[in-house]
Amino acid sequence: MIDALPLLLVVDDEPDIRFLTKTILMNDYDVIEAAGGAEALEILDSNPDINLVLLDIRMPDVDGFAVLDSLSAREMLEDLTVVAFSAHADPDIAAQLLDSGAIALVHKPFTVDELNDAIRDASERRA
Amino acid sequence: MGAQDAQESRSAAFEFLVAATHDAIFGVDVDGAITIWNPAAERLTEVRAADAFGEPVVEHLCLAAPTLMSELLERVLAGETIERMRTVVVAAGRSTPASLSMAPTVDVQGHPIGASGVVRDLSEEVETQEILAEVQTRMNQTQRLAHIGLWAWDLATDEVQWSEQLYDIAGVSPDEFAGDLASHLAVVGPDHRAMVETAMRDAGAEGSTFDVEYELVRPDGERRWVHQTGDPAFHPDRTLSELRGICQDLTERQRAVDALREADQLKDEFLGTVSHELRTPLTSIVGFGDLISSKTDGDISEYVDIIVRNGREMHDMVERILDFSRVQSGRLVLAPEPHRIEDLVDEAWPLVVSLLADHTVERSIEDDVTAIVDVGAFRRIFVNLVSNASKFSSAGSRIFIDASRSGSCCRMAIRDEGPGIPAEEIESVFERFHQVPSTMVAEKRGAGVGLSIVKSYTELLGGRVWAESDGRGTTVVVEFPG
Numbered sequence: 001m002i003d004a005l006p007l008l009l010v011v012d013d014e015p016d017i018r019f020l021t022k023t024i025l026m027n028d029y030d031v032i033e034a035a036g037g038a039e040a041l042e043i044l045d046s047n048p049d050i051n052l053v054l055l056d057i058r059m060p061d062v063d064g065f066a067v068l069d070s071l072s073a074r075e076m077l078e079d080l081t082v083v084a085f086s087a088h089a090d091p092d093i094a095a096q097l098l099d100s101g102a103i104a105l106v107h108k109p110f111t112v113d114e115l116n117d118a119i120r121d122a123s124e125r126r127a
Numbered sequence: 128m129g130a131q132d133a134q135e136s137r138s139a140a141f142e143f144l145v146a147a148t149h150d151a152i153f154g155v156d157v158d159g160a161i162t163i164w165n166p167a168a169e170r171l172t173e174v175r176a177a178d179a180f181g182e183p184v185v186e187h188l189c190l191a192a193p194t195l196m197s198e199l200l201e202r203v204l205a206g207e208t209i210e211r212m213r214t215v216v217v218a219a220g221r222s223t224p225a226s227l228s229m230a231p232t233v234d235v236q237g238h239p240i241g242a243s244g245v246v247r248d249l250s251e252e253v254e255t256q257e258i259l260a261e262v263q264t265r266m267n268q269t270q271r272l273a274h275i276g277l278w279a280w281d282l283a284t285d286e287v288q289w290s291e292q293l294y295d296i297a298g299v300s301p302d303e304f305a306g307d308l309a310s311h312l313a314v315v316g317p318d319h320r321a322m323v324e325t326a327m328r329d330a331g332a333e334g335s336t337f338d339v340e341y342e343l344v345r346p347d348g349e350r351r352w353v354h355q356t357g358d359p360a361f362h363p364d365r366t367l368s369e370l371r372g373i374c375q376d377l378t379e380r381q382r383a384v385d386a387l388r389e390a391d392q393l394k395d396e397f398l399g400t401v402s403h404e405l406r407t408p409l410t411s412i413v414g415f416g417d418l419i420s421s422k423t424d425g426d427i428s429e430y431v432d433i434i435v436r437n438g439r440e441m442h443d444m445v446e447r448i449l450d451f452s453r454v455q456s457g458r459l460v461l462a463p464e465p466h467r468i469e470d471l472v473d474e475a476w477p478l479v480v481s482l483l484a485d486h487t488v489e490r491s492i493e494d495d496v497t498a499i500v501d502v503g504a505f506r507r508i509f510v511n512l513v514s515n516a517s518k519f520s521s522a523g524s525r526i527f528i529d530a531s532r533s534g535s536c537c538r539m540a541i542r543d544e545g546p547g548i549p550a551e552e553i554e555s556v557f558e559r560f561h562q563v564p565s566t567m568v569a570e571k572r573g574a575g576v577g578l579s580i581v582k583s584y585t586e587l588l589g590g591r592v593w594a595e596s597d598g599r600g601t602t603v604v605v606e607f608p609g
Contacts (some may be wrong), residue, residue: 014407020414058403108406108441109413111435112421 005030011040012056037062077101081126104105151246173219191215203242224249274376298345316342334359349357352381402449404534410440454583461501468530475506479513485522492530498537498607511577520545538608547596557582
């Protein structure tokens with residue numbers, strides 16, 4: 001029996017971005033998708049095996065900060081490694097994200113290597 | 128001296144006074160024929176006394192209404208007295224504003240024997256009044272146009288006077304205004320009243336000037352933004368008499384400023400949204416392009432790399448415009464602290480490595496040179512300057528990064544070996560949206576905000592920046608407080 005790949009949840013309201021991250025990461029992770037913050041929280045509630053989350057910030061329903069706040073309130077951040085999408089132009093937001101519990105940031109737009117590196121760094125830092 | 132002597136002496140005195148006065152004096156008999164005509168009457172009418180005597184007074188002393196003089200004369204001869212009636216004398220080809228007094232003349236038994244009169248020339252007085260009225264009108268007009276009202280506060284009596292325009296600004300009518308400091312302060316909005324009172328009382332106590340801005344609340348509830356200034360005024364003995372000054376209604380200016388602020392904020396929000404909306408498709412372009420590139424070789428891989436690179440450049444430009452907007456809006460909060468330049472450059476290095484791939488970099492940073500800067504601001508300055516140096520010089524050329532102490536400052540210079548900047552352009556490269564002429568650098572164009580961002584950040588840090596070019600490369604020098 002082949003070892004199951006680790007689970008990774010990508011949360012982004014843009015289907016193209018979810019597809020892109022899934023394509024880049026599919027050799028190393030079993031990627032689950034959520035199209036918004038509310039859906040992400042539901043999925044995380046019912047899937048305690050997920051320990052890696054790739055989280056977009058600007059989303060129409062429940063945004064990335066609200067997701068981090070909810071996870072923090074439910075004391076779920078301890079067991080999760082959250083990598084947040086950010087932008088170079090928003091150094092303030094980047095700092096706030098790290099304060100709110102994100103372990104690492106990936107700046108959009110990103111290359112294959114940048115995404116892989118960010119997730120590997122975050123996992124290593126967590127371990 | 129006998130009674131007759133005294134009588135003669137008085138007559139002589141009267142004659143002198145009649146001759147010397149500036150008022151025209153005349154006398155007539157019961158028929159209205161002239162019996163007295165003094166030199167002032169001669170001057171007023173240009174009729175000599177010799178020619179006037181015995182002539183009907185109504186012919187030589189005409190009033191504006193042609194029959195008025197004969198009507199008046201009739202009334203006076205019948206016993207009436209006329210005191211200082213305002214009229215106009217028409218004589219010698221001109222109309223002269225004047226006041227006329229006339230009384231009956233009686234003999235010792237009390238029988239009427241004629242009338243005597245005095246005409247005072249009021250033209251100078253009227254002229255002065257007209258000038259005053261004109262000055263007043265102009266002053267009112269000036270106050271109205273400039274939205275300025277005048278006030279004066281008498282320090283001894285506490286009396287406060289307002290000009291007409293100030294009543295308009297305050298929305299108070301003169302009969303509602305008690306005319307003391309308390310009623311002046313009553314129109315100041317509650318948040319500012321204590322501040323204005325302190326400013327006025329302090330200036331009144333010290334004989335100094337003051338200058339305050341506050342919100343005025345009119346009785347109808349309308350709010351006005353007012354700038355009030357005051358100067359002390361002194362008695363001849365140099366003691367303080369009053370404070371006086373202006374209240375200028377700046378409401379319109381304030382509204383314009385508010386509207387501008389709102390527009391500026393909308394612009395920032397708009398730029399933020401645009402940046403975000405562009406980031407999403409560019410993430411797909413760059414990400415999928417990179418995926419294709421990693422799965423193919425040769426020409427296709429090379430073409431896709433170009434797409435990816437351009438996508439990144441486009442994104443970079445959007446971020447810079449956003450950054451520019453942020454720094455321009457002045458809402459940026461910086462935290463300057465002393466840092467070693469070496470450390471700052473190392474920290475920013477990963478951001479410029481890709482920009483410098485085709486150049487030879489010569490770094491010469493003196494040990495332990497420190498600058499008092501905000502790390503984020505330094506990073507933006509550095510990345511923009513290196514990006515420019517790389518963009519505007521050819522592959523294979525050198526880029527020099529120097530830093531050294533210069534007095535109490537830290538001086539960083541970034542030099543390239545590109546075509547340089549023409550002398551006439553060297554000042555304007557820091558202006559926003561400035562772009563070097565297209566002949567200088569084929570296909571190398573940015574948003575034209577890079578150096579403007581550098582200048583804004585440098586100035587926010589209390590430093591300065593300038594460019595030098597001798598036709599063989601460009602050096603941009605930034606001086607930070609150290």
